[in-house]
Amino acid sequence: EAGVTQFPSHSVIEKGQTVTLRCDPISGHDNLYWYRRVMGKEIKFLLHFVKESKQDESGMPNNRFLAERTGGTYSTLKVQPAELEDSGVYFCASSQGVVKYNEQFFGPGTRLTVL
C-alpha cells in the first residue's frame, strides 16, 4: 500500500513568488492534515480536511496561504506571495475514520526555501 506522498520534495523560490505544494494521502483516508516545521522550532498544525471540507483551519498563518482538496482526494497548499518566514518543511498527513487517536500517517515533507 502506498504511503502519503508529497511533491515537490524541495522548492527554492524568490520572495514574492508563488509556490504550490501537493499532497496525495493514503487511499481511503478521509482526513488530511497539513503541518509546518520552521527551522529549529516545533511542528505546527496548519489545517485539517475531512474529505473536501475544511474542518479546522485555525493554524493557517495568514491569507497568503490557500489550501484546497478537490474531490476529497489530493490536496494542494499554495503560498502567494511567498515571504522569507514561510521557509520550512511542510508535512502532510492522513488518517482514517473519526476516532481521535487514530494514527496520522505522515509524508516525507516538502522543504521550502524562500530567498
Place this chain on the structure above:
Amino acid sequence: AQSVTQLGSHVSVSEGALVLLRCNYSSSVPPYLFWYVQYPNQGLQLLLKYTSAATLVKGINGFEAEFKKSETSFHLTKPSAHMSDAAEYFCAVTTSGGYNKLIFGAGTRLAVHP
C-alpha cells in the same frame, strides 16, 4: 490549551545504553499522547500511543513509554540503544474533545555512538 515540552533537544548515548527521552504535557482534559520518530529524508513514523487503556505502552523497535498523570509525563525509553535508533523523536498530544490536530514538542535528536 494543550502543550508539550521535550527536555533536551539533543541526547547522546552509547550503543547498548539505556535511552530516555523526556516528554511533559499540559492538558486540561484527558490527553491522547504519541511518540513519533523521523529518520533522515523520511516522514514521521508512529512509535507508540497512549489512549487511556494501559499506562505502560509498548511500541515498535523495542521502545516503550509510561503515562504518569501525577507528573504529566510520557517519557520514552528503550533498554538498549542500537545504532539504527539515531533519529529525531517527537512527542505529541491531542485530546478527546475538539479537533484531531496534533500538538508537537520541539523534538529530540538522538545520537548513538559506538
